[in-house]
Amino acid sequence: KLISNVADSKENKHVEYLSGEFGSRKSAKLVLDTLKKKFKNNSFMVIANEDDKKVYFLSYVPKQNQTDKFNGKKWVVETTAIGNGKGGGKDDSGTGQCSDASQVNKMV
Numbered sequence: 001k002l003i004s005n006v007a008d009s010k011e012n013k014h015v016e017y018l019s020g021e022f023g024s025r026k027s028a029k030l031v032l033d034t035l036k037k038k039f040k041n042n043s044f045m046v047i048a049n050e051d052d053k054k055v056y057f058l059s060y061v062p063k064q065n066q067t068d069k070f071n072g073k074k075w076v077v078e079t080t081a082i083g084n085g086k087g088g089g090k091d092d093s094g095t096g097q098c099s100d101a102s103q104v105n106k107m108v
Contacts, residue, residue: 022048025056032058041065045075047108052101057087059094066091082107 022028028048035044045059057080061072076087076094083103087096098107 022046024048024050028056028058032060036060045079047104049101049104053099055083055098055101055104057096061092063092079107
C-alpha cells in the first residue's frame, strides 16, 4: 500500500518526503529496495525504529543525483551525527544507526 501511495503521489506532484512506520531494519530494507526498483532516478532514506531503542537509517542516491556534497554515505553520516549515531556506506548507499530515538524528529 505504501508503494502504491508513492506512485500516486509521484503522478500528481513532487514528493518531498514520505512517512511510514517500519518496525524493523529488515522491513525498512525491503521498502527501500522496492522504491529503488520503482523510482530509479530518485533518492531515498528509510528510517526504522525498533522498540523505541535503536533507530536505523538506510539511504539510496543514484549516480545522477550524487555530488561532491551529497551521496548515500554522506547523507546517512550527517543525519545520524545529529543523534550521536554512526553511519557509513558508499556513494550510492548508506547505512547507520542511532540509539537515541528521541532525536528522530530532529534528524528528519
